Amino acid sequence: xxxxxxxxxxxxxxxxxxxxxxxxxxxxxxxxxxxxxxxxxxxxxxxxxxxxxxxxxxxxxxxxxxxxxxxxxxxxxxxxxxxxxxxxxxxxxxxxxxxxxxxxxxxxxxxxxxxxxxxxxxxxxxxxxxxxxxxxxxxxxxxxxxxxxxxxxxxxxxxxxxxxxxxxxxxxxxxxxxxxxxxxxxxxxxxxxxxxxxxxxxxxxxxxxxxxxxxxxxxxxxxxxxxxxxxxxxxxxxxxxxxxxxxxxxxxxxxxxxxxxxxxxxxxxxxxxxxxxxxxxxxxxxxxxxxxxxxxxxxxxxxxxxxxxxxxxxxxxxxxxxxxxxxxxxxxxxxxxxxxxxxxxxxxxxxxxxxxxxxxxxxxxxxxxxxxxxxxxxxxxxxxxxxxxxxxxxxxxxxxxxxxxxxxxxxxxxxxxxxxxxxxxxxxxxxxxxxxxxxxxxxxxxxxxxxxxxxxxxxxxxxxxxxxxxxxxxxxxxxxxxxxxxxxxxxxxxxxxxxxxxxxxxxxxxxxxxxxxxxxxxxxxxxxxxxxxxxxxxxxxxxxxxxxxxxxxxxxxxxxxxxxxxxxxxxxxxxxxxxxxxxxxxxxxxxxxxxxxxxxxxxxxxxxxxxxxxxxxxxxxxxxxxxxxxxxxxxxxxxxxxxxxxxxxxxxxxxxxxxxxxxxxxxxxxxxxxxxxxxxxxxxxxxxxxxxxxxxxxxxxxxxxxxxxxxxxxxxxxxxxxxxxxxxxxxxxxxxxxxxxxxxxxxxxxxxxxxxxxxxxxxxxxxxxxxxxxxxxxxxxxxxxxxxxxxxxxxxxxxxxxxxxxxxxxxxxxxxxx
Amino acid sequence: xxxxxxxxxxxxxxxxxxxxxxxxxxxxxxxxxxxxxxxxxxxxxxxxxxxxxxxxxxxxxxxxxxxxxxxxx
Numbered sequence: 001x002x003x004x005x006x007x008x009x010x011x012x013x014x015x016x017x018x019x020x021x022x023x024x025x026x027x028x029x030x031x032x033x034x035x036x037x038x039x040x041x042x043x044x045x046x047x048x049x050x051x052x053x054x055x056x057x058x059x060x061x062x063x064x065x066x067x068x069x070x071x072x073x074x075x076x077x078x079x080x081x082x083x084x085x086x087x088x089x090x091x092x093x094x095x096x097x098x099x100x101x102x103x104x105x106x107x108x109x110x111x112x113x114x115x116x117x118x119x120x121x122x123x124x125x126x127x128x129x130x131x132x133x134x135x136x137x138x139x140x141x142x143x144x145x146x147x148x149x150x151x152x153x154x155x156x157x158x159x160x161x162x163x164x165x166x167x168x169x170x171x172x173x174x175x176x177x178x179x180x181x182x183x184x185x186x187x188x189x190x191x192x193x194x195x196x197x198x199x200x201x202x203x204x205x206x207x208x209x210x211x212x213x214x215x216x217x218x219x220x221x222x223x224x225x226x227x228x229x230x231x232x233x234x235x236x237x238x239x240x241x242x243x244x245x246x247x248x249x250x251x252x253x254x255x256x257x258x259x260x261x262x263x264x265x266x267x268x269x270x271x272x273x274x275x276x277x278x279x280x281x282x283x284x285x286x287x288x289x290x291x292x293x294x295x296x297x298x299x300x301x302x303x304x305x306x307x308x309x310x311x312x313x314x315x316x317x318x319x320x321x322x323x324x325x326x327x328x329x330x331x332x333x334x335x336x337x338x339x340x341x342x343x344x345x346x347x348x349x350x351x352x353x354x355x356x357x358x359x360x361x362x363x364x365x366x367x368x369x370x371x372x373x374x375x376x377x378x379x380x381x382x383x384x385x386x387x388x389x390x391x392x393x394x395x396x397x398x399x400x401x402x403x404x405x406x407x408x409x410x411x412x413x414x415x416x417x418x419x420x421x422x423x424x425x426x427x428x429x430x431x432x433x434x435x436x437x438x439x440x441x442x443x444x445x446x447x448x449x450x451x452x453x454x455x456x457x458x459x460x461x462x463x464x465x466x467x468x469x470x471x472x473x474x475x476x477x478x479x480x481x482x483x484x485x486x487x488x489x490x491x492x493x494x495x496x497x498x499x500x501x502x503x504x505x506x507x508x509x510x511x512x513x514x515x516x517x518x519x520x521x522x523x524x525x526x527x528x529x530x531x532x533x534x535x536x537x538x539x540x541x542x543x544x545x546x547x548x549x550x551x552x553x554x555x556x557x558x559x560x561x562x563x564x565x566x567x568x569x570x571x572x573x574x575x576x577x578x579x580x581x582x583x584x585x586x587x588x589x590x591x592x593x594x595x596x597x598x599x600x601x602x603x604x605x606x607x608x609x610x611x612x613x614x615x616x617x618x619x620x621x622x623x624x625x626x627x628x629x630x631x632x633x634x635x636x637x638x639x640x641x642x643x644x645x646x647x648x649x650x651x652x653x654x655x656x657x658x659x660x661x662x663x664x665x666x667x668x669x670x671x672x673x674x675x676x677x678x679x680x681x682x683x684x685x686x687x688x689x690x691x692x693x694x695x696x697x698x699x700x701x702x703x704x705x706x707x708x709x710x711x712x713x714x715x716x717x718x719x720x721x722x723x724x725x726x727x728x729x730x731x732x733x734x735x736x737x738x739x740x741x742x743x744x745x746x747x748x749x750x751x752x753x754x755x756x757x758x759x760x761x762x763x764x765x766x767x768x769x770x771x772x773x774x775x776x777x778x779x780x781x782x783x784x785x786x787x788x789x790x791x792x793x794x795x796x797x798x799x800x801x802x803x804x805x806x807x808x809x810x811x812x813x814x815x816x817x818x
Numbered sequence: 819x820x821x822x823x824x825x826x827x828x829x830x831x832x833x834x835x836x837x838x839x840x841x842x843x844x845x846x847x848x849x850x851x852x853x854x855x856x857x858x859x860x861x862x863x864x865x866x867x868x869x870x871x872x873x874x875x876x877x878x879x880x881x882x883x884x885x886x887x888x889x890x891x
Contacts, residue, residue, distance in 0.1 A: 063847040063848055066843055066847065068839075068843055094874065095875055097873060101849070252843065253846065256846035256851060257852060260854075286860070286876075290860060296863050389862050390863050390864070392878075396880070499840060499844070500844050500845075500880070502848050502880075503877065503878045504876065505877065
């Protein structure tokens with residue numbers, strides 16, 4: 001045919017090893033995108049054959065090609081409109097009959113087909129022998145037996161793809177005999193023939209069968225391309241009814257039935273008689289894994305292991321990766337302009353804020369890598385559908401789905417998950433309504449970033465009941481997620497499509513290292529690319545809101561006088577000191593920076609040798625400053641050292657005051673103040689408001705902002721003490737309201753972007769941010785104002801709310817799904 | 819008799835699918851069609867859904883969906 005680029009599409013049912021085939025033939029050159037306008041992922045890749053580039057598209061795995069599900073519609077549209085040079089139908093050789101059902105539909109579409117009989121090794125193990133020649137003859141298409149997992153048959157497959165891409169399409173395409181339906185099909189085909197665009201662009205036999213099946217998409221094609229569509233469609237409808245009354249069966253049922261019938265005939269002809277099959281190993285394993293008593297235990301064990309390896313061990317890994325990020329920060333710091341005594345250059349503070357925000361997310365990468373690797377293992381091994389099988393009943397009661405299990409676990413069903421991978425993993429839930437409900441409620445679970453605020457508040461306000469309070473906040477979230485999911489599915493999600501649960505339980509497989517690592521890397525990379533850029537933008541916006549409009553000129557003058565006072569005092573004290581001449585003018589600031597660097601270096605150093613090396617380095621850099629920093633027995637140096645320490649801490653105090661005043665004055669501070677009259681019913685004052693607003697980009701910021709807002713009176717005072725002193729009127733009831741608001745806090749930017757990607761609409765992203773705020777304010781107000789009204793203590797309010805949530809959850813569980 | 823009433827271990831012949839539209843199509847597409855012999859393998863630990871074995875493949879179906887499959891012993 002001589003076209004320069006060959007386009008190959010991979011089609012096949014789920015669990016046939018289609019992605020393995022895709023990975024094997026495209027290697028590392030892969031690319032993920034979405035099909036235009038929908039949230040279905042489009043995997044593309046390429047390889048070279050005979051020096052020519054071959055483009056490969058991995059279509060979503062589907063059992064059929066109807067227009068009922070998005071994946072099926074997407075695959076079908078691709079086959080019809082992109083006209084691939086070759087379609088490779090990957091089929092499970094150990095389950096030939098079921099797989100032929102899709103093969104027939106592909107053949108009916110008259111695409112140039114290569115049937116890849118994959119998983120031949122499994123078939124052989126089960127004693128199934130396939131007569132490939134006979135199958136080729138029956139289907140009139142090329143058949144290649146492979147076991148791609150073991151690397152068998154790849155060469156032959158590529159060769160066949162090449163051969164088919166060059167050959168002419170068969171003039172006599174494969175036809176299924178639809179029995180009593182045939183006469184009806186002939187009549188419709190007669191009506192269709194000769195109708196220009198429709199006849200030329202779409203395979204007539206396929207279109208005829210689809211119309212007879214009552215397929216919506218086929219009707220749409222007719223409306224778009226036919227000269228007199230309504231007349232034709234009315235004719236088709238009449239024929240459909242005629243068939244149904246004649247045969248007491250819907251035409252679409254008959255079509256499917258006949259396909260299985262023909263599949264049965266063909267398998268009988270091409271399968272060599274096999275020995276009586278024994279019970280498959282996977283089923284034997286399921287006797288334990290899905291067992292009534294053992295099953296749930298294993299499930300809990302698997303979930304625990306998932307947490308332990310990713311969250312606990314992954315977090316330990318960050319001990320090794322954090323220094324790298326810290327180094328990146330200090331490297332950035334070193335090339336930025338130095339700070340002044342009380343003023344910091346804008347470019348410096350902005351860049352450092354930026355690096356800190358990005359680092360906060362990059363710090364999660366080890367956790368994500370392990371998490372994504374473990375998910376890949378769960379997916380590839382076949383355990384995932386078993387999880388769904390065991391928990392479907394529970395989740396279904398609340399409008400969710402068995403396949404919501406994994407996202408819930410990742411999101412932090414107990415405590416310490418992350419909503420980003422959780423929302424990402426919702427992709428596999430086939431039921432649209434349940435998928436949306438899962439995506440929208442996952443951010444209400446306890447992600448890692450919410451924990452620091454809990455710990456802070458519990459340590460101050462629930463000192464006697466730390467364990468109890470932690471248990472409360474860890475488990476209350478699920479009791480809010482379930483009823484909220486139910487309410488959402490009965491209200492805003494009411495119109496979303498639902499689909500039956502029917503799910504295949506594939507045989508267990510041992511996952512390959514390459515497959516697992518490849519998937520983990522690919523997903524981490526996706527996270528970095530999509531998330532970091534947008535988070536960076538938001539970080540800058542929050543920075544501006546926190547920094548501007550800044551201090552008034554009067555206040556600037558005030559701080560300048562303060563600075564002069566402090567330094568004048570210092571110089572007075574060191575008058576006559578022989579070292580004094582070295583700290584005049586600009587040199588004072590140089591010493592401040594030197595001192596800072598030296599202390600930091602000393603703090604990071606491990607062991608005596610390292611400390612010694614640092615001493616040597618700093619001594620070389622500036623011997624006089626070093627003398628001041630390490631006076632040893634030099635009396636004058638010691639004196640200067642003491643005086644300098646005072647001025648150093650006085651500067652720090654001034655900087656803190658300035659920072660606090662800046663936040664107070666900032667746009668965000670003003671918003672916080674303006675909100676106070678409304679949020680006071682929930683027990684939040686403006687400081688809490690500001691810290692909550694600043695957490696919008698990433699929740700870790702909540703504690704950091706509070707840290708900036710509560711002044712340090714003595715060196716090394718913990719934030720707990722500072723907050724306790726700074727908020728004299730705060731009670732455990734305040735703290736409880738705040739904790740619950742944090743639990744319901746809207747998704748962070750990274751998660752919101754994921755919500756946008758998975759739902760495909762900005763609208764849903766905005767909704768996912770607004771409804772938790774409304775709910776959070778309601779709950780916090782209920783706790784604070786309600787608790788005050790009833791005169792409850794923090795602990796009593798906690799028990800009361802837990803009881804209420806539990807009662808609502810149980811009540812909701814009894815409500816029937818619509 | 820409908821499929822949802824069968825106990826684990828029992829085998830039956832599919833007579834008719836009474837489900838309309840999507841559920842019916844989906845059952846057909848996943849390999850449940852009149853004339854097929856299938857076995858109920860087990861129920862989930864919480865009773866629902868149920869697992870079926872049909873010609874070497876295993877499917878999980880909710881009882882409320884199995885209601886729409888007429889079978890005979």
